[in-house]
Structure formats: C-alpha cells, structure tokens
Amino acid sequence: MTSNQVGAAPGDAGPDGRMRLSLAIRGVGYHPAAWRLPGTDPAAEQRLQHYAEVARIAERGKFDMIFFADTVAIRESALEPDTLARNSTLARIEPLMILAGVASQTSRIGLAATASTTYNTPYQIARHFGSLDLISNGRACWNLVTSWSDAEARNFGLDVNASYGDRYDRAREFVGVVTRLWNSWEDDAFLFDKQGGLFHDPAKLHTLDHEGRYYKVKGPLNVPPSPQGRPVICEAGASEAGQELAAYSADVVYAIAQTEEAAGRFYRSVKARLPKYGRSASDVKIMPGISPIVGKTEAEARAKFRALQDLIDPRLGLSLIAPYVGDLSGYPVDSPIPDVAMQGSTLETMRKLMKEIAAGRELTIRALYEHVAAGRGHWTLVGSAEYIADQLEAWFRAGVADGFNIVAAHLPGVIEDFVELVVPILQERGLFRRDYEGETLRENLGLRKPVGLVAG
Amino acid sequence: MTSNQVGAAPGDAGPDGRMRLSLAIRGVGYHPAAWRLPGTDPAAEQRLQHYAEVARIAERGKFDMIFFADTVAIRESALEPDTLARNSTLARIEPLMILAGVASQTSRIGLAATASTTYNTPYQIARHFGSLDLISNGRACWNLVTSWSDAEARNFGLDVNASYGDRYDRAREFVGVVTRLWNSWEDDAFLFDKQGGLFHDPAKLHTLDHEGRYYKVKGPLNVPPSPQGRPVICEAGASEAGQELAAYSADVVYAIAQTEEAAGRFYRSVKARLPKYGRSASDVKIMPGISPIVGKTEAEARAKFRALQDLIDPRLGLSLIAPYVGDLSGYPVDSPIPDVAMQGSTLETMRKLMKEIAAGRELTIRALYEHVAAGRGHWTLVGSAEYIADQLEAWFRAGVADGFNIVAAHLPGVIEDFVELVVPILQERGLFRRDYEGETLRENLGLRKPVGLVAG
Numbered sequence: 087m088t089s090n091q092v093g094a095a096p097g098d099a100g101p102d103g104r105m106r107l108s109l110a111i112r113g114v115g116y117h118p119a120a121w122r123l124p125g126t127d128p129a130a131e132q133r134l135q136h137y138a139e140v141a142r143i144a145e146r147g148k149f150d151m152i153f154f155a156d157t158v159a160i161r162e163s164a165l166e167p168d169t170l171a172r173n174s175t176l177a178r179i180e181p182l183m184i185l186a187g188v189a190s191q192t193s194r195i196g197l198a199a200t201a202s203t204t205y206n207t208p209y210q211i212a213r214h215f216g217s218l219d220l221i222s223n224g225r226a227c228w229n230l231v232t233s234w235s236d237a238e239a240r241n242f243g244l245d246v247n248a249s250y251g252d253r254y255d256r257a258r259e260f261v262g263v264v265t266r267l268w269n270s271w272e273d274d275a276f277l278f279d280k281q282g283g284l285f286h287d288p289a290k291l292h293t294l295d296h297e298g299r300y301y302k303v304k305g306p307l308n309v310p311p312s313p314q315g316r317p318v319i320c321e322a323g324a325s326e327a328g329q330e331l332a333a334y335s336a337d338v339v340y341a342i343a344q345t346e347e348a349a350g351r352f353y354r355s356v357k358a359r360l361p362k363y364g365r366s367a368s369d370v371k372i373m374p375g376i377s378p379i380v381g382k383t384e385a386e387a388r389a390k391f392r393a394l395q396d397l398i399d400p401r402l403g404l405s406l407i408a409p410y411v412g413d414l415s416g417y418p419v420d421s422p423i424p425d426v427a428m429q430g431s432t433l434e435t436m437r438k439l440m441k442e443i444a445a446g447r448e449l450t451i452r453a454l455y456e457h458v459a460a461g462r463g464h465w466t467l468v469g470s471a472e473y474i475a476d477q478l479e480a481w482f483r484a485g486v487a488d489g490f491n492i493v494a495a496h497l498p499g500v501i502e503d504f505v506e507l508v509v510p511i512l513q514e515r516g517l518f519r520r521d522y523e524g525e526t527l528r529e530n531l532g533l534r535k536p537v538g539l540v541a542g
Numbered sequence: 543m544t545s546n547q548v549g550a551a552p553g554d555a556g557p558d559g560r561m562r563l564s565l566a567i568r569g570v571g572y573h574p575a576a577w578r579l580p581g582t583d584p585a586a587e588q589r590l591q592h593y594a595e596v597a598r599i600a601e602r603g604k605f606d607m608i609f610f611a612d613t614v615a616i617r618e619s620a621l622e623p624d625t626l627a628r629n630s631t632l633a634r635i636e637p638l639m640i641l642a643g644v645a646s647q648t649s650r651i652g653l654a655a656t657a658s659t660t661y662n663t664p665y666q667i668a669r670h671f672g673s674l675d676l677i678s679n680g681r682a683c684w685n686l687v688t689s690w691s692d693a694e695a696r697n698f699g700l701d702v703n704a705s706y707g708d709r710y711d712r713a714r715e716f717v718g719v720v721t722r723l724w725n726s727w728e729d730d731a732f733l734f735d736k737q738g739g740l741f742h743d744p745a746k747l748h749t750l751d752h753e754g755r756y757y758k759v760k761g762p763l764n765v766p767p768s769p770q771g772r773p774v775i776c777e778a779g780a781s782e783a784g785q786e787l788a789a790y791s792a793d794v795v796y797a798i799a800q801t802e803e804a805a806g807r808f809y810r811s812v813k814a815r816l817p818k819y820g821r822s823a824s825d826v827k828i829m830p831g832i833s834p835i836v837g838k839t840e841a842e843a844r845a846k847f848r849a850l851q852d853l854i855d856p857r858l859g860l861s862l863i864a865p866y867v868g869d870l871s872g873y874p875v876d877s878p879i880p881d882v883a884m885q886g887s888t889l890e891t892m893r894k895l896m897k898e899i900a901a902g903r904e905l906t907i908r909a910l911y912e913h914v915a916a917g918r919g920h921w922t923l924v925g926s927a928e929y930i931a932d933q934l935e936a937w938f939r940a941g942v943a944d945g946f947n948i949v950a951a952h953l954p955g956v957i958e959d960f961v962e963l964v965v966p967i968l969q970e971r972g973l974f975r976r977d978y979e980g981e982t983l984r985e986n987l988g989l990r991k992p993v994g995l996v997a998g
Contacts, residue, residue: 121734121741128734128741132766134646134677158665160764167744174741177727177766183673186642190590207661209614209697217639221590240760241665271633278577278584283855285577285584285630288623304696308616310588310633399739 105482105517106371106489106531108151108198108338109144111137113175115496116377116462118406119397121174123496131175137184138191140498147505148519150530151196151227152188153320153340153491154181158205159237161409169405182214189222196527198227198320203257205233205242208303211260212267215317216309224313224526227338228264229320230331232257254327259298261319261335266294268316270306314526315535324352332370333359337533340491341374344465349374350486371488371531374481377461377495379468380503391468394495395456403455411454419452464493471507478508479517561938561973562827562945562987564607564654564794565600567593569631571952572833572918574862575853577630579952587631593640594647596954603961604975606986607652607683608644609776609796609947610637614661615693617865625861638670645678652983654683654776659713661689661698664759667716668723671773672765680769680982683794684720685776686787688713710783715754717775717791722750724772726762770982771991780808788826789815793989796947797830800921805830806942827944827987830937833917833951835924836959847924850951851912859911867910875908920949927963934964935973 113131114120121128130136141152160176163169170176181199189197197218201211211228219226232253233239239247247253275290294305321332322340329352332339339356343349352374357367379394381387400419407414411423460466467474481487494500512518524530569587570576577584586592597608616632619625626632637655645653653674657667667684675682688709689695695703703709731746750761777788778796785808788795795812799805808830813823835850837843856875863870867879916922923930937943950956968974980986 122736122739126736128736129732132676132732138646157764158669159760160762165747165749165762170742170744170747171740176742177732177764179676180669180673180765183638183642183670183677186639187646187677190594190643190646205663206666207698210662213614213636214639217636220588220635221639221643237760240758242663243758276585276588276633280578280582280584283578283853283858284627286626286632288626291621291626293621302696302699304615304693306616306621308613308633309636397739402739 104519104532105478105487105512106150106338106373107147107518108153108196108340108373108489108491109140109149109501110153110155110375110491110493111140111497112155112494113178113497115500116493117394117495118173118402118459119394119399120496122397123394123499126496126499128174131178134179134184134187136497137179138188140501141188141192141195143498143501143505145192145195147501147509148522149195149492149505150489151198151225151318151527152185153198153227153229154184154200155229156181156200156202156231157235157238158202158233159235159241161235162237163405163408166405168401172399172402173405182218185226186218186221189218189225194225194522194525194530196225196227196318196530197222198229198318200229200231202231202233202238203260204247204253205238208260208263208267208301209305209307212264212307213309215264216268216307216312219312219314219317220310224528226312226314227318227320227527229322229340230257230261230335231322251327254323254331256300258331258334259300261331263294263296263298263301263303265316265335266296267303267305267307268312270294271311273311276310314528318527318531318533329356330359332356333365334363336370337528338531339370339372341372341487342463343374343486346481346484346486349481350484353486369533371533373489373491374487375461375464375491375493376478377464377466377493378474378500378504378508379460379466379495380471380474380500380507381468382470382507384469384473387468387470391460395460398456398459400452400455403452403459406458407451407455414451417451419455420450423449423451423454460495462493464491471503471511474508475511475515475517478512479515482517560975560988561934561943561968562606562794562829563603563974564609564652564796564829564945564947565596565605565957566609566611566831566947566949567596567953568611568950569634569953571956572949573850573951574629574858574915575850575855576952578853579850579955582952582955584630587634590635590640590643592953593635594644596957597644597648597651597653599954599957599961601648601651603957603965604978605651605948605961606945607654607681607983608641609654609683609685610640610656611685612637612656612658612687613691613694614658614689615691615697617691618693619861619864622861624857628855628858629861638674641682642674642677645674645681650681650978650981650986652681652683652774652986653678654685654774656685656687658687658689658694659716660703660709661694664716664719664723664757665761665763668720668763669765671720672724672763672768675768675770675773676766680984682768682770683774683776683983685778685796686713686717686791687778707783710779710787712756714787714790715756717787719750719752719754719757719759721772721791722752723759723761723763724768726750727767729767732766770984774983774987774989785812786815788812789821790819792826793984794987795826795828797828797943798919799830799942802937802940802942805937806940809942825989827989829945829947830943831917831920831947831949832934833920833922833949834930834956834960834964835916835922835951836927836930836956836963837924838926838963840925840929843924843926847916851916854912854915856908856911859908859915862914863907863911870907873907875911876906879905879907879910916951918949920947927959927967930964931967931971931973934968935971938973 185197272290320338321336379391641653728746776794777792
C-alpha cells in the first residue's frame, strides 16, 4: 500500500513493517476512578457523543481501530451494594449500537465490538457484523468471546456456564458458520440491470446447508457481502484452547503480558500454530494491551498516575481483586497479600500474572488493587512520551508484538495525550503510519483479503 | 403538549386529537419494480446514506417515526433462480444497525426496527433496543414479531417453525421479561457523586429473577434506563392471538385494511381488549398501512402508478402471489384467478383480502399481482394530494384509525411527494402537527410515560 518502507521489518508486522494501534474504550476509562477525575463528566459514559469524540481523536492519530469489550451481565460481585455504589460502567450502551452510531461520524478507523458465541446465534452475529461492515464501508471487526461467567449464563436460562472445552468446541464451529454465511453472496452477485430487470446473478449466491455437531444453519445470509471480504475477527484467549481457536480463525489477537519475555512466549506460541491451518505468520496480528499514562516529563506522568490511584476507594479496590484472591476485607490494605489468598485464586492467567508482579517486590493488598486498577491486568507504562515510545519500539523490534492495544485508563485524556505526544515520535521513527494506507480496516491492518472459507 | 386543540377529537387519538404518521421503509421502496424506475439507483438499498436521506425527509414532514420490517431469512420461494434474479432487497442491512446509524443524522423522528421473539433472547433484545433508545435520546421502537416462516426456523437449527399458539405464548412471556429488564434501573439510580465516590444508589437497581414457562432470566439489565420510560413497542398481528398480545403489550398497532369497515372492525376489536389489561383506549395507537401514489393531479398520479406497474416482470409478479394462491405460471396472466387457487390459499388474512378485492370486479392474475405489488396487501391510494388527504381524514374522523403507516412504494419519491403535497393539507386542516410536541417518540405519539410493569 505504501512505498515508504522502513529499514527494519521486525516480527510479522506485514509488508510495511509498521506497528498497529488499537484503542480499548470503556466508559470514561478502564481505571475504576476515572469518573472521579476533575474535569471528567461521569455521565459521558451513557452518551454516544463521548464515544464519537474519542473515536475521532484516535482517528486523527491514525489508529487502526477502536475496541469495546463486553459482557451480557453485570458480574455478581459488582452487585453487592458496597461495590455497586462505587462502580462506574455497569450500565452501558451495547457496543454494536455505539459503533453503528460512531460509523457515520468517522471515516477510516476500524470499529471492533465484542459478542459472545455462547449467548448469540451464528445467523444473528453474521447479520449484525455484516451490517456494521456495510454502514462503515468495510471497517467492522468482531471480537469473538466465548463468555465464562455464571452471571451471564443466568441471563440466558442456564444456572452455570458451559464447560471450558465445550465453549471452545462450539465457538470453533460457530465462527466457521459465520464466516461461511459472510460468503453467501459473491462480490459481483448484484447486477442492478434495470433494463433487463435482473437484480441478482443467481449463480453467485451460495446456500450454506450447515449441519454440524452444535449448529444447523441453512442460509444464505440476507445481508450483502462485506467491502473487506469479510469483517475482521479479533480474539483474546490466552489459554491453550483460546490460542488454538485464534490460530484457526482470528485476524487480530489481543494479548496480556507484563514482560517482553512473556509477550514473546505468547507471540511465538500463537504464530507457531498457524501453518496447520494453512495460514502464514503475517495473517495474524498480535497486539498486547498496554495502559499508558503519558506526561510531558516523567514527573508529570507519575503525578497524573498517583492522582488517579489516590481516587480509588479501598472498598472498590478490594472488590476488584476479590474474584482472584477472595475477600480480603479482614486484612489491612497495606499488609502483604496472605498466602492463602494466592492459593485460592481461580483464574489461571491472573494467578500467573500476580506471581510475576510479586517476584520483584513485596506485594501489599493496596499495591495489588492499584496495579489491577491501573491496567486491568495489562502492562502499565507511566512516563514521558519518549520513554513510552522506547518501550513500544523495543517490543516491536524484538518481534514479540505486531502492535499494541491501548487500554485507556481515562478518556478522552489518555488518547489525547497519546495522539499528541507519542504518535508523532512513532511516526518520526518510521514505526507508525502518517496516514491510512487503505479504505478498509483489513487493508490498514495489512491483511490479505480472504478468499474462500476458514479452513477445517 | 400543545394548547392548540382542534375542534374534533375523533377516535382515541390522544389529547391533541391529531393523527400520527409512520413511514415504512424497505430498500428503495416496497414496490417490486421500484428499483427499475428511471432516476432510482438500485444500489442505494445497500447504503446507509439512502436511509438517512429518507429519514430526514420524513422528519422535515414531522412524521412520528420511520419503520423497518425484517425477517431472519430469505424466503425459500425467493431463492428460485427465476425469482432471485428479479427480486431486490433480499440482501439488506439489518434494521437496528441502520437505525443506530440514522440516529445521529436525525433529531426528532422515531426509529422502529423489527425483531423476532422466536429467534432472539429477551436479554439481547432489551439491550439492543435499550441502547438504541439511549443513542437516539428516547426515539427507539421495537416492532415485535413472532416469525412464522420455516425458512427462518432453518437458519436457527430447527426444521419448522414453532406452532402458532406456542409462538404467541412465548412472545407474551418474552415481552414481559424485556419490559421488566428495561425497568432494572430507576431514572435517578445514577448519583455521579465524584466527591463521595458514589456512582449508583444501590436501592434503585432491581434484579428480575424471572422464572417462567419458557424463560429464566436473572437480570438486572446492564444498560441505563430509557429516556422515554421504555422503548415504544409496535405490533402488527391481525389474528386473535396477535390482537390479544397487542392489547397486552403494544403502544402502536399496525393494521391491514382495504375498507373503512374492515379498519373499523379491527380498531374496535383491539381497543375493546384493553380494559382487561388495565389500559385505556388512548394507550394504544392503531395505524393502518396505506400505499399512496400522489400526483399534482389525479391523472399525474395514475400515470406514475401505471409506469411503476408496467415495470413488473410477470415472472416476478407470479412469485409474489404464489405463497397465497400457488403456482399459476400455467395460466395466462390476463385470465381470471382459478377457483382452485383461491381454495388452496393458506394465509387467512390474505385470502379474506383477495375476496374483498374480487367482490367488486373480475380479478385476473395480473390484476392480483399488480395489486399485491402496489401495496403489499395495504390500501393503495392513487390520486391528487387533496384526494389522499380526504381519505385519511375520513378514516381518522370516523374513528377507525389513530394515524397511518405510509408503506412507500418507491423511495425517496413517495415520501418527498407526501411531505411536499399531502402533509401541508393535513396541517391546514388541523389534523397533523406543524412541529414536534415533545423530545421523545413516546411524547410525540401522545402516550403516557409508562409507570411500573406490563400487567400480567
């Protein structure tokens, strides 16, 4: 797409050797105290215009995409009166609706929404994302999740969620069906021949007739084909099953890593799985999440960060870590995390992560909840724009990341700072685009237009 | 909302005694030859901007709402190669996505999308329409359908659709769950108290804990409350079960009637059912569909209509009536409809309708398909603006309609003509608003803000 190649082409970042950037949006920020910052309007999380403004800033910064996580329930721990009182973003606008609204207020930036394979049907997912793709001229992305919480199950007639393996088996069949539904109409199926009275070429419509283990879907899809071949698919599963599903079906993989070594392990593990599905390393972009707090100086960044951390109500802090370490409200918040809590941790990823953090220093209860609050498990980078650009460049050149997902602690502040201060440095170093290369998200990500169906 | 009362307050049209207007949109028009008209771009049906333009014209004309029908399948008869080649709007953008896109390009007009209770879950419907309501500042409307076709069933793992009674039983429970999910958060549940760190008032959140015959949904909904109390609900079922469901749960009822007498029967039948659900006649607006072709003179209107009818390919015409009368391709199109076809008709409403039409004159195959094509079963009005205004006024003053759903044969032509030529006459006569009375759809429809839950 561009002839302005940079010298190094690290990792599998694609033909232009540049990093990709995504912005993860949650209300007025992922940090649980973001809504309490001076100058922030907490009600903005319920208004489309807030999201449109944030998207336009990211687009000014030539970001590849904005991204919305999602769940189809309020977590049960968040419903405890003490936590409920203090938590923002429990009630929010559904991401597909936000993105359909943002589509006509932006022109180039990709639009990624999360939707569950456990609590949706393939036909409806294919319709919704196929439609978002049309109204955005080829900028839609589906972040496929399988959903893990019992709270979600209970909103859909079940008492507990499906078992782990079952969810991933179903998801694999699900994404195959969705992909093939998106291929119902060939690009040139529409003749629009007014004189001859011919609207379609019947030979260019394909009926699915899928009968699998979990799904039976006849098709065809009643939505026109995608301007980008098919919507981009994102995934984020870190587990063995999650990585395998990603290698089979994802275009973009979000990752969680606190160290370059951990990022590298995950990166290589996913890329190594691709050949078995007939895919090459450049077909999948791996983007670890980072939570940057940028200042004009390091001191300014640290002061910003401290101001945010100081606004965390300890009762809310304890609730943030309770899913992983249990109820620690009986301990002083400045005491070390008791061993018993670490053993009780249920979520594998989180437990490993906490061990990594704890290895270097003593981990108090407050330090843990501040850490989780800051990056929601992602790598938190606090410093000058140069420092942050250096860190991103290091991971990128080391070949452990094809780009990064900016998990914004507060909005629009974080994206304003990043676009104003960090992006120009990345551009100056030839690491990031100065303008969009293509029209569609797929083109901008440097991904080939898919031909035919997902393998398998 | 207005003190400018008109003399007569017929029917149950609400405190201002004015008629309501809705615009039904399907691609570049309901007429199957609309896409072939000179000046029409057939590809417009796949573009958001076409719908935004049509919505803005209707808003300029102070219409209450725009409305999209929907199905989650392409009808099997439409997939026959001959029909497929000649039919438009088989592949289209999903209505919720269109309306989320149109929301930020309009400010007052209501936004109604169809969604099925058979092929969706209550939690997702509550989320999607609750979210559309938020991003449109209280203009969302859910057109509840139960879905009847086997083609739809086959896209969702079933061979045939659920039985009639079962679908309506489920729908009744479904709409109750959705309504109560929309009441999860009280309007003043959000404190936004930055100083005290209190985001919510926990006492203002209500968990559903629904366990019914068909659905088990814990709740609460993770979407903030609606600016209009809850989204408006439309329905269109003409059957006994459909009318009963409408009396229980609808704010707006779309109707099909070819004569004032038939309109009156339906109108009285629905309104008579309301008291048993604790509702009054003015709580439900009944709006028959009409398909107007407006000219500056009657001759001009007739010429426009004839030009459109002449563009119907006979093979497409036969396919339009085949679901009701079977395959008549063995008969000359200008011969009368054979008796055997009338007896074979499966859809009760359609059969009655055809008998009504046929009573006055000989009904040929061509005349039937032209009739169905023109209004898709709705009352077709071809004439001058004065004539059309007279007809609407007559039904409205007779108390057989609270307003009308304009089923546009071609777009944007029909809505341009109606807004330019008919609306000013209705305004002049005091029958229709000169400006919107309220901010939300519910206010503009003259409906009370709902308090509490659907009865039952």
